[in-house]
Amino acid sequence: MADEEQERAPRPTRTAEIVPLRLPAVVDEPVPLADPRTGDVDEWGRSERVRAFVRKAYDPMYRRWFRAEWEGLENIPAEGGALLVSNHAGAIPSDAPAIVHGIETELGRPIYGLADHFFKGTPVVGTLWARAGGVVAHPDNAYRLLREQQQLALVFPEGTKGTSKTYNERYRLRRFGRGGFVEIAMRAGVPIIPIAVVGAEESMPILFKLPSVAKAFGLPYFPITANMAFGPLGAAVHFPAKFKLRVLEPVTFDDVESDQPRYSRSRIMDESEAIRQQIQEALFDMLRQRRSVWFG
């Protein structure tokens, strides 16, 4: 009886019953959250819808203009991450869209192009570039793409050093950066797939450069191209050089562990140089067999 009375006695009301506040849910199994997205822009800024449109628009260019021909496409895995590495050329590089288009149409899987942050900082260009699959080349971005999401990524280790070289230096590879691409592939535990591209050099050859103009506009370089002879419209159009792309054997690093904070610098530089040599030799081999710049 006494117990009952005690139970009946008023106890202070807890404010929890009055103040409606949703405390963190203590659920063991995470419930998938509603994610009411309307667009299809992914976390990298790539939009499959935009890509589909670009593919449609670029396809005639790829097939009729450059008449791109692949060799060794089977070296690119149908699934799993891989870092594609290629030579880079042309004042406005024509190799990047050709490689991306070729892989997306032939293999049917998306590919992300890692490039300088210069693009992201440029209005309009930056947005279009991101929607078409461009990603700022940051080690963290590359790791997340390759390791965690097992995607394909394309990188040009020469960077603007490759695209800014003049015509008389064509098909001579520049320094492969500081070998960062090797370190990323090691950390992500993915193979590097070297690609040699012939044709981009002749599609927009640089005759000479104007460093002072580049400086004034904050551009990486300001080229005077042969295409400019065809007027302001011609300056933006590539010459119809025959494109040949050769995918080389994947380079794997089975003996190094992934996810390490640091890798041997000498090993990185050796691997980087070896890959550069491979692409260089493949290029010379392809040039030896090439009878015509325009017809292959």
Add this chain to the structure above:
Amino acid sequence: MGRRVLITGLSTFWGGRLAQALEADPDVDVIIGLDTREPRVKLERTEYVRSDENYSILSRIVKATGVDTIAHTFLVVDSTQMSSRAVHEINVIGTMNLFAAASAAGGTVRNVVVKSAALVYGSSPKDPYWFRETDKRTGTPRTRVERSLLEVESYVRDFARDNPHVCLSLLRFCNVIGPDISTPIVNALQMPFVPKVAGFDPRFQLIHEDDVVSAILFALDQQIPGIFNVAGDGQLPWSEITAIVGKRGIPMPPFGIEMATDPLRRLGLVDLPPELISLLKYGRGIDNRRFKAAGFRYQYTSAGAVEAFVEALRLRKTVGDRDAAYHYEEDVEQFFRHSPAVLRDHPPS
């Protein structure tokens, strides 16, 4: 013995909501709220102490009350709210005094939660798309708020190093969105035309205001030491956010925009802090997986937070200015709370 909690910035949105939530916790014995202004929310048992903006009385309060937990929510992250002088006083000097008081010899403080912001990472084209807690910003901080937050974080680090017995959680929140809070983004989305920068469509990451309160409570409850990014899952472009809200964007020139908006800002016509302008160009993403690994569960993704915000706005437009969930009749509540006629051992059905 229950916990004794000190909340800084009681009259801010976060301080108020946090105090309300802690009042509901029977394990919390004492809640003391510090601020320069009166609290704006209904509080039952929180004790409000008015202080000057840099908390010079703080050490006396800490000593006298023997608080063991401090929730430092009074950090200004929106530079449109006040002058840069005041921001410096509140953020830097306030934090300095707070930690000086908390680290006094023989102190009772064992648990500190600091509400910082992802602003410390900045926003630049060189950034990784997902900042981790260990990452440094890529550009130099240009705005007063960012610089002050970096200084605050350096005090936080010093405090954590000097007081290893204190469990300190530093939470970095991304941009908050919600019907009850006023932030530059929330304000921008409520303008008839939403500002955007021509030629840019950055990816944004957002967190709902409810998740922010839950996150602070979670950190207080779980006592997890370290730095944590707190943000909703996923990123979505600014254009998509404006589309969900159902507004049209008004493009601003991509160059010289700070200069262009500065006179308008002085006239009070636009309310665009410089931090938001760089965000509208380059966006920012923070990696929230560490906080998730600590056990926190979000209620909203970035897109979900926008959706919830819009729905609350629509409801408010039709029903009134308060969210229905927070609307109750004061007198009736007082009756339920204090009348002896109410049977209290039956759970409310």
